[in-house]
Amino acid sequence: MFYALFGLVFLLFNILKCYLCNLKIVKEKMEIILKEKIKEAVQSIYNSEVKGELIQIQETRKDFKGDFTLVVFPLLRFSKNTPEKTGETIGQHLMENFDAVCGFNVIKGFLNLEISDSWWVGYFKNLAAEKSHLENCAVSSPETILVEYSSPNTNKPLHLGHIRNNLLGFSLYRILSGVGHNVIKTNIVNDRGVHICKSMLAWQKFGNGETPESSGMKGDHLVGKYYVLFDSHYKIQVQKLIDEGMSEADAKTSAPLMKETREMLLKWEAGDKDVVDLWKMMNTWVYKGFDETYKKLGVDFDKIYYESDTYKVGKDIVLEALKNNHLYRNTDSSIWADLTPEGMDQKLLLRSDGTAVYMTQDLGTAVGRYNDYHFDKNIYVVGNEQNYHFQVLKAILKRMGYNWADGLIHFSYGMVELPEGKMKSREGTIVDADDLIKEMQMTAMEVSLELGKLSDFTDIEKDEIFRKIGMAALKYYILKVDPKKNMTFNPAESIDFNGNTGPFIQYTYTRIMSVFRKAEQMGINTGNLTYTGEKAGKKEIDLIKLLRKFSETVSSAATGYSPALIANYCYDLSREYNQFYHDFTILGENEVEKRNFRLALSKVTSEIIYKGMWLLGIEMPERM
RNA sequence: GGUUCCGUAGCUCAGUUGGAUAGAGCAACAGCCUUCUAAGCUGUGGGUCGAGCGUUCGAGUCGCUCCGGAAUCACCA
Numbered sequence: 001m002f003y004a005l006f007g008l009v010f011l012l013f014n015i016l017k018c019y020l021c022n023l024k025i026v027k028e029k030m031e032i033i034l035k036e037k038i039k040e041a042v043q044s045i046y047n048s049e050v051k052g053e054l055i056q057i058q059e060t061r062k063d064f065k066g067d068f069t070l071v072v073f074p075l076l077r078f079s080k081n082t083p084e085k086t087g088e089t090i091g092q093h094l095m096e097n098f099d100a101v102c103g104f105n106v107i108k109g110f111l112n113l114e115i116s117d118s119w120w121v122g123y124f125k126n127l128a129a130e131k132s133h134l135e136n137c138a139v140s141s142p143e144t145i146l147v148e149y150s151s152p153n154t155n156k157p158l159h160l161g162h163i164r165n166n167l168l169g170f171s172l173y174r175i176l177s178g179v180g181h182n183v184i185k186t187n188i189v190n191d192r193g194v195h196i197c198k199s200m201l202a203w204q205k206f207g208n209g210e211t212p213e214s215s216g217m218k219g220d221h222l223v224g225k226y227y228v229l230f231d232s233h234y235k236i237q238v239q240k241l242i243d244e245g246m247s248e249a250d251a252k253t254s255a256p257l258m259k260e261t262r263e264m265l266l267k268w269e270a271g272d273k274d275v276v277d278l279w280k281m282m283n284t285w286v287y288k289g290f291d292e293t294y295k296k297l298g299v300d301f302d303k304i305y306y307e308s309d310t311y312k313v314g315k316d317i318v319l320e321a322l323k324n325n326h327l328y329r330n331t332d333s334s335i336w337a338d339l340t341p342e343g344m345d346q347k348l349l350l351r352s353d354g355t356a357v358y359m360t361q362d363l364g365t366a367v368g369r370y371n372d373y374h375f376d377k378n379i380y381v382v383g384n385e386q387n388y389h390f391q392v393l394k395a396i397l398k399r400m401g402y403n404w405a406d407g408l409i410h411f412s413y414g415m416v417e418l419p420e421g422k423m424k425s426r427e428g429t430i431v432d433a434d435d436l437i438k439e440m441q442m443t444a445m446e447v448s449l450e451l452g453k454l455s456d457f458t459d460i461e462k463d464e465i466f467r468k469i470g471m472a473a474l475k476y477y478i479l480k481v482d483p484k485k486n487m488t489f490n491p492a493e494s495i496d497f498n499g500n501t502g503p504f505i506q507y508t509y510t511r512i513m514s515v516f517r518k519a520e521q522m523g524i525n526t527g528n529l530t531y532t533g534e535k536a537g538k539k540e541i542d543l544i545k546l547l548r549k550f551s552e553t554v555s556s557a558a559t560g561y562s563p564a565l566i567a568n569y570c571y572d573l574s575r576e577y578n579q580f581y582h583d584f585t586i587l588g589e590n591e592v593e594k595r596n597f598r599l600a601l602s603k604v605t606s607e608i609i610y611k612g613m614w615l616l617g618i619e620m621p622e623r624m
Numbered sequence: 625g626g627u628u629c630c631g632u633a634g635c636u637c638a639g640u641u642g643g644a645u646a647g648a649g650c651a652a653c654a655g656c657c658u659u660c661u662a663a664g665c666u667g668u669g670g671g672u673c674g675a676g677c678g679u680u681c682g683a684g685u686c687g688c689u690c691c692g693g694a695a696u697c698a699c700c701a
Contacts, residue, residue, distance in 0.1 A: 053641090056643080058643080061644065061645095063644085063645075064644080069643090069644085071643060071644095073643080073681060073682075076681085083681090107644070108644065109643085109644085109681080109682090110643080110644060151701095153701070190701065193700080193701065194700070194701085195700070195701065307701095332699090334699065343627095344627095344697095345697065348698080348699055350699090351699045352699065353699080355699085357698095357699070357700085357701085358700075358701045361701095383695095384628085384629070384694095384695065384696095385694095385695055385696070386695095386696085386701090387627095387628065387629080387695075387696070388627080388628080388695090388696050388697065389696090389701090391628095412629090414629085414630090414694095414695095415694085415695080417694090419635095421694095422694090447663070448663090451661090451662095451663070453661065453663095469663090477636095480637075480638090481636085481637060481638090482637085482638085484629085484630095485629090485630070485637090486629090486630075486694070486695090487636085487637085488635090488636070488637095489636095490635085490636080493635090493636090493650085496636095496649080496650065496663095497663055498649080498650080498663055498664090499648080499649035499650060499663095500636090500637080500638090500648060500649045500650085501649080501663085503663055504649095504663065504664085506663085507661080507663045507664075508663095508664090510661070510663095511660080511661055511664085512660095514660065514661055515660050515661095516660095517660095518660055519660085556640065560640075562640095564637095564638090565640085568637090568638060568639095568648090571638095571648080571649090572638095572648090575648085578664060578665070579664095579665070579666095581660080581664080581665090582656095582664070582665045582666085583665085585659080585660070586660055587660050588659070588660070602660095623661085624661085624663075
């Protein structure tokens, strides 16, 4: 009796142990397990110790039979035999000693291993059990990371370049916090400086008291109008002086409007009430306009810094550093940093009239932020045209003894260019953010209405769907390209809705949603889908292979700061699913096991697409 | 001129420690809806991966030299 009981407990224990063990193997990456097995194989066949880096496992290319491929070339030194023979021998050994391997073939120096269906289905079951699909990308030591993005100037509305900036910044936030970091979204508003005074001066001179209300214009666009107006008047003055025989450089500094601008900046820094009031009023207009655009883009911030605050901190820091002999004062009393020891140039930090420059405020902002958050990393989402600026910023901070400056990272992204080159305001080729957003939603509406699949929705519901589709088209179009690279936008050809696009991915998602609505109607319990893992089709396994790549894609997107990886992954997955959807019937399948398996595949696909697009800041409609 | 980045199909882009016959989409052409959404799927054509040399069993990927383009080197931001 006692022995029987003991035996039973022992048996149960072993079953449990086996189950846990199995689960562990399935959860681990097959590449890692294979690597171990191959190491053992080489040890036992050739009696040699192999270093891990010599065992190269990759996924088998689609044109060949198999799931994983071992590159045998590096192992020839142990086998002292031909690549073919070596591959055969190792393949045979794996077949006999590792039950997940159910077949192999050798082509040239490549050993293609076939993994059993049941292993794949078992693997998939674990994927299906995941809640967020981000479990496996969680970082071991979470950091406090500030992400600065957007950084608008208050003298003009946002344009296409800003859109790329905002989308990258926000997506970076989603990705980094998705893998477990503590991320703070910040924005630095360039609300001071000569350029701001330009639009203020132009409004004062030519505005006749015009306001957003009186003109019906969005505040940021109204202020932008005066910035342009300044420029055209200023140019006329400069040209006049040049015609009178002055050099271009002198004409530019001595044109009356420029003189007045500089006076205004001095007054502003001195706190002159009239200038400050005007500044405040125009800022209010601009911020209201920006808020609307941010809302449409779906981005927001945890903390907004203003240069009008931080430049003062910057000035203090500069003066302090001067005292400590980190900087020097020129004969005209301007203050400079000599960065020749660091391999860079001289850098101006305070003008001869004592006013601050761009670098001054950036120093102040960095120090202020460190004091506020004690970040591990401070990521600046700023265009690659400022690469040198950030190199200098970091060098100066280090010079001043701020060792945390090592955590400053310039996330340098490429410019958005038009087919004829850079966007230029003087040529009127700036692509305005608000216009573009509106245009995308109009196109989404046209396409949608033509297809006519939403006739049972109210107008409000339809508008919401058009908004999601239009924004997805725009966002995906921008995020799918490698952030580091310059990209071309052709306004003449409107952004596509077919092929490698946001709407295509949304469409795939809505198809899956549609299947599940139908399944509910059929009375299928989609919450608890049972199936065993003995058989699966090639297309089904292809899908599983792609699904398993999600977490590693997110991980590399996080470490490499590249939302584009996730965007392209979502596209690949959608394409794969659409093929599956085309080739197989899901609800029409009579065998319940198979049907449930396909439903589960569809479900996990939809979850991962949803999550991937969420990491990009792209919303998914349930129908379209 | 110095520094940095980029050249992949007609166009827009993938191609992550070097691996097999370099991939998608758009555009063009030819097919597939009585069926879970055709914003989809299948097929055809299109490439001396800017050029050359080198390292390697193997190079779009690494190194060097050219060619072409961009950014930056402001008392602009």
